[in-house]
Amino acid sequence: MDNKAIFKKLWSYVKPYYSRLLWAVACMIGVALFTTASMWILKYVIDRIFIEKNIRMLLMIVLGLPLIFLLKGICSYGQGYLMSYIGQKIVLDLRNDLFAHYHQKLSLDYFENKRTGSIISRITNDVGIIQNAVSSGLVSLVKDGLTIIGLIALMFFLHWRFALYTLIFSPFIIYVLAIFGKKLRRVSTESQQKTADIYSILIETISGIKIVKAFCSEDREINRFERENRDFFNITMRSMRVISLSPPLMEFIGVLGSTIFVWYGGTEVIRGYWTAGAFFSFVGAALSTYTPIKSFSNTNAVLQQTIAASERIFKVLATEPTVMEAPDAIALPLLQKDIVFKKVSFTYDTDDTEQVLSDIDLVVKTGEIIAIVGPSGSGKTTLVNLIPRFYDPTAGTLMMDGNDLKRVTLASLRNQIGIVTQETILFSDTVRNNIAYGSPQATDKEIVKAAKAANAHSFITAMDQGYETLIRDRGINLSGGERQRIAMARAILKDPRILILDEATSALDSESEQIVQEALDQLMMRRTTFIIAHRLSTIRKADKIVVLEKGRIVDIGKHQELLNRCGLYKKLHEIQFRD
Ligand SMILES: Nc1ncnc2c1ncn2[C@@H]1O[C@H](COP(=O)(O)OP(=O)(O)OP(=O)(O)O)[C@@H](O)[C@H]1O
Ligand SMILES: [Mg+2]
Structure with a gap:
């Protein structure tokens, strides 16, 4: 520009x-x-x-x-x-x-x-x-x-003559002032920089004091700190020299200037000019x-x-968005038949030669539960992120009932999708408003119903202000399981046709695990569900299990079939799935 x-x-x-x-x-x-x-x-x-x-x-x-x-x-x-x-x-x-x-x-x-x-x-x-x-x-x-x-x-x-002289000479005075100003600024930047260095040493060593002690590096840290501290002293003294010098010097220049002024101006007055x-x-x-x-x-x-x-x-x-709505986009009708991935590939960085997803072919019928499993980093989250068009495939197409997702409006697509992510995101608002986030017109009765279905009602009402309790800073006043259940209530209330669940890998204790599981079952009823699963009970319930490795589908099948024929699945079953 x-x-x-x-x-x-x-x-x-x-x-x-x-x-x-x-x-x-x-x-x-x-x-x-x-x-x-x-x-x-x-x-x-x-x-x-x-x-x-x-x-x-x-x-x-x-x-x-x-x-x-x-x-x-x-x-x-x-x-x-x-x-x-x-x-x-x-x-x-x-x-x-x-x-x-x-x-x-x-x-x-x-x-x-x-x-x-x-x-x-x-x-x-x-x-x-x-x-x-x-x-x-x-x-x-x-x-x-x-x-x-x-x-x-x-x-x-x-x-006019006097004015001319003044104009000619004043730049010199301004110049001297400017030099001082510049020097002061430079020293002050340096000292700010040093202060920042000192701060970062402090933060690092104090928050990492355990490591410092464990590695017996106290002396080294003390030396490092003393060095920075001494530098700070030197810089400060340098700026002090400039700062202390400037008032007397300014005063002297000022008096000198005025003397010349008075001398010349005075003679002109006496001369009667x-x-x-x-x-x-x-x-x-x-x-x-x-x-x-x-x-x-x-x-x-x-x-x-x-x-x-x-x-x-x-x-x-x-900046233009990368995921754009086609100018002639149509409203996507409610999902009736199927969701189809056709030779879908994807990379986050177009310069990358390595694909995050390659040649994904998948047909999902409405009402099915699709479990996606695979090692960490195999592309599970990425795969489900393509469904609401958080990203567009770099190759291939994604279709719902035969409509290419690139040709439908984003709102009509996303309104049909409910998402519970790996990390639960709550806003600083009341519990009630957090549940109603996707459905602001919901009545209190509907909200309570959704919370009950998500097994969240009892812990919400146990709190001092119940549904009016404020959630602070993304939910630090709630436990992980409670946060998840609120997120699920939010998804249940929205009543989406398609549900995407990215199960948290963090272990919940077995009781809340049980409760969350019940909430999940409620949530999946009568919907097309994509679930990135780590729980054996969920995986067993799935109509299809998609096994991903390095962005490729290595197998699709039911639990028992895959146990018999898929090596990777067997390995995942041993180390990753829990119940
Ligand atoms: N926003 C991003 N930008 C660039 N690369 C990414 C981004 N998100 C993920 N990746 C990369 O894409 C690959 C697949 O990531 P993805 O999150 O889909 O894995 P995952 O199967 O969900 O793993 P996990 O089980 O640990 O959640 C990884 O190699 C990751 O480093
Ligand atoms: Mg993931």
């Missing part, structure tokens, strides 16, 4: 607030005008009042000065308020757009290939940077820019440029940051 395209996109977010922007700019012009005017008035205060002792002028200024500052205040308030308004509105719009894009558009693979931190930072940091650019960067560009122009114009108006009032007005104007110049010089950094942040945001918004 080039800068022009970025600014065009950014402008499309500012544009709705166009008229407010115009008012804000008008206010900024006002601030610049009134700031310049207040400095100009200084000339009359000194010349007419203090030197000529003109009483009428005194009255005028006593009335006029508050008026000017009142107007300046109004303008300043107006631009501050309006620009914050625009900035915050842009934040609002961008955040909503990003969130919607993440959730509605982008496919699962996007989230797996990106670190969660970087995804979140688009919505938080990057959007924040743009807000700052609008409500402070743009302001300093326009307001400070105009103020600087106004003040410099006043200086030229008062004494200009009045004392003009001189002070000039000094006031020159000093007043300091703050706007300082923030103005920051705008380039703000601009660069903004470009980078916008680019990151717009790249996300421009």
